[in-house]
Amino acid sequence: MTTDIVLISPHQPKTAKILRTASGITQPLSISYIASFLIKNGYSVKIIDNDIENLTPIDLETRIRQFNPISVGITVSTSSTNTAIEIAKIVKKINGEIKVIAGGIQPTILPHILLKNNEIDICVMGEGEITSLELLRAIKYNRDISEINGIAYKKNGEIKITEPRKLIDNLDELPIPAYELLPMNRYTLPASRRLTSYPIASVITSRGCPYLCKFCSHNTVFKNKVRFRSPENVLEEMKYLRKKFDVREFVFWDDSILLDKNRAIKIFNMIKKELPDIYFTCSSRVDHINEGIAKLMYEAGCRMILFGAESGSQKILDSINKQITVGQTIKAVEICRNNKIMSFCSFIIGTPEETKETLEETRRFVLKLDPDFAIFTIFTPLPGSYYFNRLINNGEIDIGSANWNDYINLLSSSAPAASVNSDLTKEELVYYQKKLFRDFYLRASYILKRIKKIKNKQMFYQTIRGVKAIIKLEANKFYE
């Protein structure tokens, strides 16, 4: 039995172990989309989601050996750069002839970081479906790869980067992600976002975002352009998931699902009508939500919305180019409360303009705001973001010596990747992060509210999972 390609989602580094306690692991949509696209074109594909399976190196080797692949594709995020390289080494140990391809955000932005390892043969840059297909064809039938757009590869020790890959015009043309290749009943959401005890599934209904927040790296891949799937196409996928895997809890991974309100309304109405027994959680910008749409969302099964609130200081919001106001955040949380939807606010601390005063502002703001859940991430200069480029240009980050294991912005067990802030040290940021978590979650009124919300065994265990994560974070010593 041979396989044309084995797609692997690598495990996260040890530094993410606290994060893994609290957070869920959801379906790796990127490789699932590539898998189904390749399968549709007749190729044989296997997926190893090592993020959830956590196989030992020996087991991983045995598994790959069984599949007997021609090539292996690994999706690489910034934080999983090192683990991806470990996996590439295992593959090359099995058979040096197997072509190892890296795709994802890290190879897109920093292909040379990956290609400097002998074990990585080719990087796919940007959107991966079409590039992977062309690449696999070329590898399988011994064709030249130099004319394939959107890749970086080595030739005589030199790194060549080809013309950029054009984005796919019509997302409806892509087949449904290859969910059937994944261990579907093992995936779960973060403790704070779980709504039912049924299997969950990730769905993405659009790609891209028109905003230019300075901390975000999405725009490098999606070029500031938004492409939407049709509501019919989205519903087809959801109905398939409901029928085949008994999924009743969905998470929409769109940057902001309400970006095109008319389309969103159509989707919610269709869910209400055709999938009356499902729940979902999604992300939105605080300036996109209104009473009418929140009411409809609740009726369609939305029980939680994640907002990127980012900061309680207007000065910081302006500096990161988020284009929202603190007032809008307050309003959004209130709209959710009125419509029985839980609100989940995410904050970033330690952006370059942050000071002790703005941090204090955020602390007071979140206590007053009182969303159902809040998380406080430490600013990490993600490759591809505006800030990352600025830091490189100023010589404040040396890519060559960066430790990618530290590029975890939430519940990391290591110190932040880079201090970019003149007013605050890394130690102070970690201290503030802990303090914010403590001050927010260890309020009597908050604890009471959470206990009241426990309605079944499932929710009890989820709450415990969340509590454990906070305790672990508290107990973790970053600087020894």
Added chain:
Amino acid sequence: MKAFFINPHMPASSWFNSSAAGISPPLGLLSIASYFIEKGNDAIILDNSAEMLSEKNIIEKIKRYAPDIIGITATTTNFNVAKGLVSIIKKETDIPVVLGGHHVSALPEYSIESTEADFVIIGEGEKSFLMLAEKIKNGGSLADIGGLCRKENGKTIVNRNIENIEDIKDLKLDYSLLPIEKYRPSLSRRLTPGIFSAVITSRGCPYKCKFCSKLYGEKYLLRNEETVIKEIEFLKKKYNISELIIWDDTFTFEKERAIYLSRYIKKVSSAFWSCYSRVDKADDKLYFELSNNGLKEIVFGAESGNDNILKNIDKKITKDQTKTAIELTKKAKISSFVSVILGLPGETRQTIEETIDFFISIDPDYTAFTTLIPFPGSEYFDTAIKKGLIDLKNTDWDSYVTIFSSKLPPCSLCDLTPKELVKLQKYAMRKFLFRPKYIKKHFNKILKEGFFRAGTVYKGAKTVLKHQLHKI
């Protein structure tokens, strides 16, 4: 374990076609038999479309082989023949009989209830058949066999979870199970006077045309190239084949792969070959390279000369693409064969005229004007059932013949009646074929290719004339 596989012959209603149409190896059945043997069992295939044995002789053959299980494949057209065979086998023996293939996959309940078959297998049958044979022999519950339809206490039960058999991608088809010398391609696809066989390099098709009975759903699987090449090598060595049909729905879907395989075809067999493709996949460079490697003819499903109709059937091609594709085949010195469907929804006398004129203007080497037959499994079949145009209990499967049929189509999905359609079909053939230019082209072909081409042209002309003179 021993299995006996049968590919039944075609019904008399399609016999017009019999001298013009070819007889091709039953590759689906061959795959099931090869898989069965690979897993350590014995099997033989009786391809009765080639052997044309009488029922008595078939029974004799079965009794002599004494199999544990009998597998019969059926298309819609030869379903009645298969049904008759099952009934006589059940009368003469008590061996379990399994039906498979396109027709029964689309209509499992109907097929098991209207025949005396013990089981029906839907979809890809390799693994389901093997599991069933093992369970029959060794006992155990049949409930967990995916794709199996059976009767239990008078009730029909269908397990629709088709078994996943990805390893068939590497499975080598055992062509020695088939009477290769008895096969021949249809007249219009004859390339040499020598031995012919068909091969398949992929399974399924990624498109969703509404007239197609999709056995594999949306599944599309490329077979292992080395295996395919080994099969061709075997056919060359053992039978000295001189021509091949590549049976894939769209061989050139993967250009690089088509070129890669064509090089090996040339290398291991130097056979001439033909294949199926889509007009939207036409490509200059590709055609030249394939032509260099022995490609002599491409069959296109052009379907219609009217863009609105093309749009309705979800074929995802346009008239212009057809025109370009035919031009490119001419440039690359490849013959073109276009298949046209008359009577698609929205068809009128005008659109048929338009279609005929269009194909005359682009002038492919061969054109097959077929009438729309709503085959079970296709969207149009469901439409016909919903509209009450087909009654499952009374429909005559023998009339499900698309071309050179001696019966009227079972129904019509456009405003023309079946009778009018057949008349227009004959008219289309006349108008396209009886042109001085067309006749001259084939005369030149005879001059160039010699005696064997004279034979095919003569037989072809005879079939057309007989059909023209036949009154339903």
